[in-house]
Amino acid sequence: MSVHGCAHLASFKSAKGTQSYRVLHAYFIAGITEEARKKKAQTCFCHTCCRHTSRLHACLYCVYFGCYDGKHIREHALSKKHNLAVDISYGTVFCFSCGDYVYDKELEAIAKRHRRKAAKLNGIKEQYYEWEPTNFELDLLRRNPRRKRISDNSYIGLRGLINLGNTCFMNCIVQALMHTPLLRDYFLADRNVCHFQDDPSMCLVCEMSQLFQEFYSGKSTPHIPFRLLHLVWTHARHLAGYEQQDAHEFFIATLDVLHRHCKGTNGLSSSNPHHCNCIVDQIFTGGLQSDVVCQACRGVSTTIDPFWDISLDLGPSLHLQSSTSGPNSTESMGNDIGLNEDMEPTSLLDCLERFTRPEHLGSSAKIKCNGCQSYQESTKQLTMKKLPVVASFHLKRFEHSTRFHKKISTFISFPQYLDMTPFMSSRRGKSSNSSRASDNGYTNSVSIADNKYCLFAVVNHIGTIETGHYTAYIRQHRDQWFKCDDHLITRATVQDVLDSEGYLLFYHKQILEYE
Amino acid sequence: MKTAVNQKLIETGERERLRELLRTRLIECGWKDQMKAYCKDIVKEKGVENVTVDDLVAEITPKGRALVPDAVKRELLQRIRTFLAQQTKI
Numbered sequence: 298m299s300v301h302g303c304a305h306l307a308s309f310k311s312a313k314g315t316q317s318y319r320v321l322h323a324y325f326i327a328g329i330t331e332e333a334r335k336k337k338a339q340t341c342f343c344h345t346c347c348r349h350t351s352r353l354h355a356c357l358y359c360v361y362f363g364c365y366d367g368k369h370i371r372e373h374a375l376s377k378k379h380n381l382a383v384d385i386s387y388g389t390v391f392c393f394s395c396g397d398y399v400y401d402k403e404l405e406a407i408a409k410r411h412r413r414k415a416a417k418l419n420g421i422k423e424q425y426y427e428w429e430p431t432n433f434e435l436d437l438l439r440r441n442p443r444r445k446r447i448s449d450n451s452y453i454g455l456r457g458l459i460n461l462g463n464t465c466f467m468n469c470i471v472q473a474l475m476h477t478p479l480l481r482d483y484f485l486a487d488r489n490v491c492h493f494q495d496d497p498s499m500c501l502v503c504e505m506s507q508l509f510q511e512f513y514s515g516k517s518t519p520h521i522p523f524r525l526l527h528l529v530w531t532h533a534r535h536l537a538g539y540e541q542q543d544a545h546e547f548f549i550a551t552l553d554v555l556h557r558h559c560k561g562t563n564g565l566s567s568s569n570p571h572h573c574n575c576i577v578d579q580i581f582t583g584g585l586q587s588d589v590v591c592q593a594c595r596g597v598s599t600t601i602d603p604f605w606d607i608s609l610d611l612g613p614s615l616h617l618q619s620s621t622s623g624p625n626s627t628e629s630m631g632n633d634i635g636l637n638e639d640m641e642p643t644s645l646l647d648c649l650e651r652f653t654r655p656e657h658l659g660s661s662a663k664i665k666c667n668g669c670q671s672y673q674e675s676t677k678q679l680t681m682k683k684l685p686v687v688a689s690f691h692l693k694r695f696e697h698s699t700r701f702h703k704k705i706s707t708f709i710s711f712p713q714y715l716d717m718t719p720f721m722s723s724r725r726g727k728s729s730n731s732s733r734a735s736d737n738g739y740t741n742s743v744s745i746a747d748n749k750y751c752l753f754a755v756v757n758h759i760g761t762i763e764t765g766h767y768t769a770y771i772r773q774h775r776d777q778w779f780k781c782d783d784h785l786i787t788r789a790t791v792q793d794v795l796d797s798e799g800y801l802l803f804y805h806k807q808i809l810e811y812e
Numbered sequence: 813m814k815t816a817v818n819q820k821l822i823e824t825g826e827r828e829r830l831r832e833l834l835r836t837r838l839i840e841c842g843w844k845d846q847m848k849a850y851c852k853d854i855v856k857e858k859g860v861e862n863v864t865v866d867d868l869v870a871e872i873t874p875k876g877r878a879l880v881p882d883a884v885k886r887e888l889l890q891r892i893r894t895f896l897a898q899q900t901k902i
């Protein structure tokens with residue numbers, strides 16, 4: 298094997314140049330225009346045995362097509378003394394004099410250009426190319442010869458956090474964020490750019506980056522997150538002070554500050570409902586569809602709102618108020634009458650079922666219908682228009698009303714693997730109008746594993762609403778679980794996690810779509 | 813029949829899209845890294861001068877086929893079915 302071509306290819310190139318390779322590649326390998334693709338479809342078979350084999354080669358001298366496995370290209374090469382042929386599938390050149398594929402920088406550059414063009418034509422948005430270190434990175438690697446190898450039983454990434462006085466609400470969220478796979482990859486790959494040039498110490502993104510460095514440094518002593526606490530106090534004033542705060546509120550506030558400090562390009566990402574391409578929105582933002590159906594004319598008005606997490610009601614549904622928090626959080630429009638739906642949810646799926654059920658808004662909450670031009674009774678249904686990479690669920694265990702504050706400690710089971718397909722707009726939206734929803738759902742979805750999630754972190758609240766404590770379970774190496782109780786980290790089983798009460802549940806999408 | 817399907821796949825660009833999907837999935841699930849490591853071992857053992865691409869292909873193909881996850885095969889099959897269904901409708 299040679300990466301520097303061979304004498305035969307070199308002499309071919311000096312006699313005839315790269316023109317024949319360029320044309321062959323453009324038409325029969327990459328197919329860079331629609332016309333080329335058509336030609337390719339019609340002519341790609343062995344000229345001797347007429348088979349459409351997967352390892353077809355084209356003679357670089359005379360554009361004869363011959364199969365490799367049936368040896369017809371070899372016969373041609375030997376009888377005509379045409380010793381160079383191109384593999385139609387990959388565009389690599391085979392030299393029959395050398396008896397192997399030979400690699401040539403100039404030809405590879407041509408191939409790469411054509412592949413980019415063809416990808417665009419075929420609607421392939423961005424192809425994945427393996428990381429190749431730049432000269433700068435090569436230099437860095439040479440100057441820093443120490444390497445860390447991470448094995449399956451490595452504890453790297455696990456670090457306790459000192460409680461700075463009722464700051465377990467912060468610690469449990471930090472643990473969940475530090476073990477969010479995509480967020481970790483982003484920060485450890487140094488992808489973040491600081492927008493606080495004049496004062497980086499005020500930047501939460503930089504602090505996050507620093508925290509990831511601390512967590513994955515290999516140190517085992519607990520980290521003291523005083524800088525993070527200070528930043529949160531500065532940027533989210535409602536969380537300042539030494540009393541216990543709500544972990545969910547802290548989570549949303551953190552995402553909000555991170556999003557603001559990232560300064561993502563608004564409007565660039567068309568598939569993201571928040572229209573922001575910052576790392577927070579790329580990972581956490583989903584789109585919630587709300588369909589309001591007028592009971593008089595059956596007209597549907599649809600809106601889509603971005604969300605960072607989904608808050609789910611517990612307890613009997615006499616006074617339903619499911620809502621989402623996030624960018625432009627919309628309070629739910631009315632109270633559910635829900636007289637016939639008195640079942641208390643006992644699982645996450647129950648909660649999601651209830652969340653996406655059409656609710657009658659009642660006569661006290663009439664909405665102006667565009668069709669009728671008057672105020673009418675209507676039903677409202679929420680469904681998932683776009684799923685986020687990380688789905689965060691907030692079980693509303695704390696009830697605050699003018700009369701009382703209480704905690705609902707009902708056991709709500711939640712699965713390790715979650716399929717969101719039943720709650721998608723494509724499935725649900727139709728069910729209210731027609732019964733064909735079940736047939737349509739599957740044929741429309743392109744891939745089957747699209748909506749599957751896997752649990753990777755759970756935040757728990759122990760105790761009462763007055764005196765409580767937060768802990769977190771986090772997943773490491775795909776299937777190992779650990780309990781993070783401030784500075785203490787202990788091993789746990791997946792059963793411990795699934796048996797726990799659950800306050801915030803974090804699921805990661807199993808298959809990612811590329812933008 | 814097989815020829816017609818093949819031509820349709822190429823003409824519409826679907827073949828390239830499927831190939832890209834497969835490539836991506838095989839990278840995601842670690843298949844590519846496994847195969848790369850396997851090839852490295854073979855090259856190290858025999859010496860780079862004494863191995864041809866054909867030798868490598870012959871040695872890794874059985875293992876490579878066996879290691880493709882079922883979920884990936886299922887997803888591709890589903891995509892091809894969907895494509896064929898759309899084609900027959902037109």
Ligand SMILES: [Zn+2]
Nearest residue numbers: 343346364369
């Ligand atoms: Zn043949």
Ligand SMILES: [Zn+2]
Nearest residue numbers: 356358359379
């Ligand atoms: Zn020839």
Ligand SMILES: [Zn+2]
Nearest residue numbers: 303305392395
């Ligand atoms: Zn040669």
Ligand SMILES: [Zn+2]
Nearest residue numbers: 491492500503
């Ligand atoms: Zn910064």
Ligand SMILES: [Zn+2]
Nearest residue numbers: 556573575578
């Ligand atoms: Zn953003």
Ligand SMILES: [Zn+2]
Nearest residue numbers: 591594666669
């Ligand atoms: Zn109406």
